[in-house]
Amino acid sequence: MLAIRQDGCGYDGNSDLYGVGVRVGLYAQWVAMLLSTVFEPRSEAGLRTTNLIIQLAVFIGLCTESVGATTTSTSGLHPSAAVITQFLLCGSLSSVTGDGVGHLRSISGVARLFFYTALSAYGCWFWFAGIDVMRRRRWREDEGSDGGTASAPAPAPALAPCTSEVAFFGRTSFDGWFRVLGKILSVLGLVVCVALVAYWVYLLVTRFRPGIGRGLAAGNAHGNKKGRPRIELALLALSAGLLVLSAMTVEYLIRVNGVQKVGRADLDSVGQLIPLIAGCMGAALVAWRIVMRGKVLKKRCVFLFGFHL
Template identity: 25%
Template sequence: MDSLCEFEGNSDMYGLGVRIGCYLQWSTSIFAENLYGPAVESCRDANTTFQFAMLAGLVLSTGNPKENAVALEGYIALLFCFASVWIASLQVLPAPKSDHADPLPWLNTKRAMRGAGDMLLNAAICSYGIYLLYVGFDQLQRTTCPETVFFFGSVELFGWFRIFLKVVLIISLIGSAATLLLRILSLFQQLYQFINQWRQSYMPQSPNPPERVRIVKISLTKLLGSIVGLGIFIVAIELTIAWNHIRNVYECASFSQLFPLVAGATNLARVIYQLTRSAVAGKTRIAWSY
C-alpha cells in the first residue's frame, strides 16, 4: 500500500474518544495528587490501566506487519505512553500534606509494591520507545510528505528531533531504572518490618481516628506546573494529528472509544464530587502556598 500525505488513522488507538478519555484521566490524576489525597490511590490504579493499555496497543500495532501501521502513528501512541510516564513521575514528588498519618505498616508495603510496579511499567515504555526510535520506525510505513510534529513549534520527526527523542528516552530509562531499584529496596524494607510485627503476633487493625478536619497544603507552583505540562502534551498530540491530516480520528462512534471516554469522565466527576462534598461538610480545608 502506497503511503500518502493524508491517511486514515487508527481510531481504536487514538480516536477522539480515546484521546479525550486519556486527557480526562490525566487531569483527574493531577487533580487528586494536588487537591484530594484520598482519591490518589484509585486514580493511580486507573492511570496505570490506561498506561498499560496504550503500551499494549503500541506494541501490537507496531510489532505486527499485518496492522499496516504508519510510523507517525507509532510516534503518537508513544507520545501518549510518555505522557502517562510523566503523570506517574509526579508520584515521586512530595505528596499533598495533611494531618492524617498512616500508621499501618501494610499500607506502606502496599505503596512500595505499587511504586515498584509503576516504575517497572515506565521502564518498559521507555525501552520499547528506544527500540522504535532506533529500529522500529524504519520498518513501518512512511508518508510521502515530511512527518510534522510539535515541539514548541513545527519540526520534522525524522530529523534532529528523532535524535533528541532518543536522548530523552535513554535518560528517562536510566531514571526509571534507578527509581525502580530504590523502590524495590524500600519494598524489602517495608516487608521486613511487616514480617517482624507479624512474628510478634501483632496484626494491625484499621484505625478509627476521631473525626477531624483534613488540611491540605497545596503548592501553587507544582499545580500550575502540572497543568502546563499536561497542556503541552495535549497540544503536541492534537497538532501532530491536525498537521499531518490524519482522517477518521475525530469521531466517537465505537465501544473502543466510548469506554475510555466514559471511564475518564466518570473518574474526574467522582473525584470532584468527593472533594466538594468533603469541603462543604467542613471535613477538608485547603491552604495554598507558593
C-alpha cells in the same frame, strides 16, 4: 471533520489507540488525577489504578502495532502515530505533585514504575531504530502499490514522499533535533526508571529483613500515616504544563498529518467508549467531591522549591 493532507500522505489512524474516545477519556483522567492529588488525595489511588489499566491496554496495542512494522504484515504504525500514542501515555505524569513522583511503597506505585520502565524502553527502540523500520516498511508498501517488488531490499529511509510526516510543532520532521531530543529523553527516562526499580528493591529488602510479619506491620503503619496535604507549586506548574502540552501536541499531530477515522464521527467502538466513560465519570466524581465537601478551602502546606510559604 479532520483535515486531509494535499500531498497524499494522510492515513487512516487506529481509533482504539488514539481515537477521540480514547483521547478525551485520557484527558479527563489527567485532569481528575491532578485535581484529586491537590484537593482530594483519598480518590487518587483509585484514579491511578483505572488510568494504569487503560494505559496498559493502549501500550500493549502500541507494541502490537509496532511489531507489525517489523514484519511483512499489512498492519503497522506510521512514525507519527507512534509519537501520538507515546504523548498520550506520558500525559498522566501530570499527577506529579509535592508528595513525590511515585509511591514506591504501594502496589499501584510500583506497577506505574514498571509501566514507565517499559515505556522508556520502547522509546529507546523507537527513536534509535523504530522510525527507520517503520519508514522502510512504508517505502516497500509504496513500491508494491506502484508495481514494484515488495520483497526487494529496501534502501535507507527518507526516500518515500510520505516521510514528510510531522513529529512536533512547527512541522518538525523526524530527521532533526526532535529525534535527538527523543533519544536523550528516552535514555534518561530508562536510566531513572531502572534506578527507581533498584531503590524499590532496596526498600523491599530493608522492610522484610527483620521478618515477614514485621514487614507487613511496617507497611500498615506507613499506610495509616495522615497529615495535611502538601503542594509543591513548582511541580504543580510542571504537571499542568505537561498536561496541556501533551494534549495540544496530540491534537496538532493528528490534524497536521491528516490522520483520518479518529474523529467524533468514528466514535463507534467499545475500545473508545470504555476510556471515555471511565475518564469523564472519574473527573465528574472528583469535581463533585471537591465542591460538595469544601475541599477548595481546606488548608494545605504550600511549598516552592522546598521552601514553605
